[in-house]
Amino acid sequence: MSYGVAKKGSPIAGTIAWIVALLMFFPIAWMVLASFKTEVQAVQSPPLIIFHPTLINYRDIFAEANYLQFAWNSIAISVGATLLSLIIGVPAAFSMAFYPTHRTRGLLLWMLSTKMLPAVGVLVPIYLLCRDAGLLDSKTALIIINMLSNLPIAIWMLYTFFRDLPKDIIEASRIDGANLRQVLVHVLLPLVMPGIASTGLLGIILCWNEAFWSLNLTAHSAAPLTAFIASFSAPQGLFWAKLSAASVLAIAPILIFGWISQKQLVSGLTFGAVK
Amino acid sequence: MRLKAIAAFAAALLSGTCLAHAETITIATVNNSQMVVMQKLSSTWEQKTGNHINWVVLEENVLRQRVTTDIATHGGQFDIVTLGSYEAPLWGKQGWLKPLDGIADYDYKDVFPSVLQSLTEGGKLYALPFYAESSFTYYRKDLFQAAGLTMPSNPTYAQIDQYAAKLTDKSKQQYGICLRGKPGWGENMAFFDTLLNTYGGEWFDKGWNAQLDKKPWNDALTFYVHLLKDYGPPGASSNGFNENQALFSTGHCAMWIDATSGAGLIYDKNSSQVYDKTAFTAAPVDVTPNGSHWFWAWALAVPATSTKEATAKEFIAWATSKDYINLVGEKEGWTTLPPGTRLSTYSNPDYLKAAPFAGAVKTAIETADLDHPTLNPVPYTGIQYVSIPEFESIGTTVGQLVAAALTGQQTVDSALKQAQASVSSTMEQAGYTQ
Missing domain, CATH: 3.40.190.10 (Periplasmic binding protein-like II)
Structure with missing residues (x-):
């Protein structure tokens, strides 16, 4: 019955959804269009919709910067930080969900509160730590910082997935002779795998878009794609078309990745929502 | 045959020695037309000297914050930094920059005196101008x-x-x-x-x-x-x-x-x-x-934390020289020269012919009294x-x-x-x- 109602209202809801989607997609579409214009065409007013596309911006970018190195750094940092946060986050969330104490809730809120600290407030101490550890301009430093920065979100998400599982499942497994590790690995993990996947995907996206630490802790060797985009931003000189092309190249991998994995992401985020 | 082998061995040894002296320097710079050209043409210097440059290109305000953090904490990530006439004297006074006076064979007299003055503090020159503007x-x-x-x-x-x-x-x-x-x-x-x-x-x-x-x-x-x-x-x-x-x-x-x-x-x-x-x-x-x-000058300076001072100075001397300015004119066109730094630029007939604004720029820079x-x-x-x-x-x-x-x-x-x-x-x- 409710499905029928939804179908009846679908033209209006569908139109609104399309308008919202187009509004959200417009800046990206505009950026892609600008990347195929010359600098003069990119700033023309009224804007050019029909024009002869050029690849000159992409050619210049590949000539000026080593795109593949930036992209590889982004991949290594995002995947590395996300894997580490899952390795630490899964057991932490598991213990909090299945063996809570009276301090668990407070602990979870405290972890989340660390996200409220402005990053710039700890810039100098972290910079000095990295300098003394010889980690300036290294992927290791960014992997650790991204991992620490995303760990509260990962634990929160994983905690909600674990909490939705019935507690009896552990007892049943224990009666069958499984130890704690076996319960976690063979029983619980397969059940929360969609949740782990969506946590991982979100972690990768957050790491990919992280700019503050990338710009402040890297120079040449470990700079990811956020630093690549920043290098085409200019206070004097029209580089809007080139900046657009750099942005397209920087977001393309994560956009494709998100497109491919959107099913897993949505199913993970709605995991346990309907019982 | 034996002679050839000895010659080959000597050549290999010599090239090995050259490579041993070659250094990699890291330059932090802003992204504007002049700097993009410098990046492009720097391969000429790399080929000539055997050194290698790592470029860190950032937006002006980000660069300022990034470089300030690095120099103030002695991070030592950069061998050359791009800074303006506002920062050069202030950073020089703090002891954050190495003086650039007395570079051998550098034609200081050809640089606009007002431009040099803007990059000087306590009688010491802390940066060499790449281009200047009014x-x-x-x-x-x-x-x-x-x-x-x-x-x-x-x-x-x-x-x-x-x-x-x-x-x-x-x-x-x-x-x-x-x-x-x-x-x-x-x-x-x-x-x-x-x-x-x-x-x-x-x-x-x-x-x-x-x-x-x-x-x-x-x-x-x-x-x-x-x-x-x-x-x-x-x-x-x-x-x-x-x-x-x-x-x-x-x-x-x-x-x-x-x-x-x-x-x-x-x-x-x-x-x-x-x-x-x-x-x-x-x-x-x-x-x-x-x-x-x-009045503003974009200039190149060597942070006090750099361990490759000699190579960094060598590059700065090249990038701010008359020869570099002529190289830009020949390769990129005369209107794109780094303006406002050298007197010789304003007596260059190719530049004066291509850039009708040259005289007005020179007057503006010369009459801007800091x-x-x-x-x-x-x-x-x-x-x-x-x-x-x-x-x-x-x-x-x-x-x-x-x-x-x-x-x-x-x-x-x-x-x-x-x-x-x-x-x-x-x-x-x-x-x-x-």
Whole structure:
């Protein structure tokens, strides 16, 4: 019955959804269009919709910067930080969900509160730590910082997935002779795998878009794609078309990745929502 | 055969020795047309010396923050940094930069003395200029001609007001004047400070007391708001150099007062639709010519934390040399030369032929006097900035209040009252006043 109602209202809801989607997609579409214009065409007013596309911006970018190195750094940092946060986050969330104490809730809120600290407030101490550890301009430093920065979100998400599982499942497994590790690995993990996947995907996206630490802790060797985009931003000189092309190249991998994995992401985020 | 083997062995040994001496240096720089060209042509230096360069290119404000953090904490990530005439003396005084006097065979005498002076502190030169700029007035000679107007060689702001009124036709998206409105000490305040100076105002009196509640500030801000509101483009409070360059080069501005370094871009057929319709004249004046046009130099310096000082100096000497300037002219075109640093550039017939704005730029740079920026004597140097470390903060705060007056969020009076209170408090906390 409710499905029928939804179908009846679908033209209006569908139109609104399309308008919202187009509004959200417009800046990206505009950026892609600008990347195929010359600098003069990119700033023309009224804007050019029909024009002869050029690849000159992409050619210049590949000539000026080593795109593949930036992209590889982004991949290594995002995947590395996300894997580490899952390795630490899964057991932490598991213990909090299945063996809570009276301090668990407070602990979870405290972890989340660390996200409220402005990053710039700890810039100098972290910079000095990295300098003394010889980690300036290294992927290791960014992997650790991204991992620490995303760990509260990962634990929160994983905690909600674990909490939705019935507690009896552990007892049943224990009666069958499984130890704690076996319960976690063979029983619980397969059940929360969609949740782990969506946590991982979100972690990768957050790491990919992280700019503050990338710009402040890297120079040449470990700079990811956020630093690549920043290098085409200019206070004097029209580089809007080139900046657009750099942005397209920087977001393309994560956009494709998100497109491919959107099913897993949505199913993970709605995991346990309907019982 | 044996001889050949010995020769090959010797050659290998020699090349090995060369490679052993080759170094990799890291350069932090901004992304603008001149720096992009430097990056492109630096391979010539790399091939010649066997050294290698790692480039770190960042937006100006990000670069400033990034480099400050690195130098202040002795991070040692950079061997060469790009900085401006505001930072060079201040950082040099802090001991953050290595002096660049006495580089063998470097033609210091060919560099504009005023440019060298702007990068010197306590008698030591802390950076070598890559390019320098002042400000002047760009105008559309075709629109002036059609309206029966003649731009004088030294216009006043009263004349600019009249011309802007006559040349504004908002129905055709043609605006009488384009000026910087985006808040920031290097954005709207760069222009506004020159306006304030020529209106007879100053930031501080000789005792470092803030003067923002005085009449020249009120007059200058009232005039600035009037010009942009009545004859400027919509959304002027978001416009910096780039936005105004876009507006001017696509034919939407009749006049534009901004950096002389933009002239090459306006004259470039690839980035401008008005390259053949533009002329240049001096920055306008009001009660005094002092400080009516700004001065800025982008320069290269070696941080005190660099361990590759000799190689870094070698590169800087090359990138700021006469030979480099000629190389740019030959490879990239004569209008794209790094302007405003060397006297020889302005006697180069190829450059003078290609760049009709060269004379106006030279005059503007030569007449910009950093030591006498205002009508009344002041305790500071700098035209569009005050050469104290606190200026970055107070300049940005006041820039936001100037933008608030422009958008109508605040009245001129209330914006200046707030600005005076804020600047006075900062100066008191910093120990300049009691």
